Amino acid sequence: MSEAVPSAAASPSPKGVPAATATPSQQARRERMLTAALALASRGGYDEVQMREVAEQAGVALGTLYRYFPSKVHLLASALARHLSGLREAVLPAPTGFEDPATRVLAMMNRMVDELSRDRLVAEALIQAMTLASATIGTEIDDVDEAMIGLIGVAAFGPDHVIDERDKLITNIIGKVFLSDLRYWLGDRMTLDGVRASLADTVTVVLAGQQALSR
Structure with missing residues (x-):
């Protein structure tokens, strides 16, 4: 049409x-x-x-x-940015003081997978828009990036942590892998269990590297 x-x-x-x-x-x-x-x-x-x-x-x-x-x-x-921002309370795990950053981030990402997979058609529309987005869609893409950085950053570093450039790099890497894995899932080239396994590997490696650099 x-x-x-x-x-x-x-x-x-x-x-x-x-x-x-x-x-x-x-x-x-x-x-x-x-x-x-x-x-x-x-x-x-x-x-x-x-x-x-x-x-x-x-x-x-x-x-x-x-x-x-x-x-x-x-x-x-823009709908994806709003959707991600709206997931904040639903997906951020309640801190207990015992988990390491990787465990908290992975728990949050798994909850996000649960939320997005509830309506595959909506997920398909949102991810397709991101796939087709060009450099001219700057503000909306920035909003999506900021929403992802906010979710991953709060889960990893806590709500009071001031995110610096290294933190942004970490959250961007995880977010981009997440987006790529969702595309594979929507194309029936990866199961949801596969998405979770890929996220677990990515979060573990990326945050382990961040902790090593911080020492």
Whole structure:
């Protein structure tokens, strides 16, 4: 199903409307659009998310949707960032003071696998958007990276830890392996158990290296 792109007179800014600077009414409108996109994704994956239908379900004009999200990839990348941020309370393990960082991170990542695998079609839509994202989708990709860094960083180092550049490198490595493994799972080239095993190996090796460098 093809869609007409808004005319030049109604063309959006390439960067859309960033969430950080949105007014309360703009933020509410943005949330409705993201919710509508995820509802459509749950129905049929990436291909089911059509911009015109997202606009209709969110109760906004198509031109308004394009002003916020210049493409479906922008829209779904933003939905992934919101989804990851919303998982924070669900996936972060309660600290006991006994686990090492690798154990905490792996527990968090396994919970994230559980959450994302609950709706394979939504996971497929979100990961497909990340796969198709180019350098022009900068803000949305940065939001996804920050959400992943936040989740992995808090699990590894605690909520009060100030994440430095080395920590960002560690969390980026784990996050990229996680994204790659999810693509393999969605392509039926890896089972969920395989995803968990790969994550266990990655987390163990990466955090062991970080601890060695810190000594």
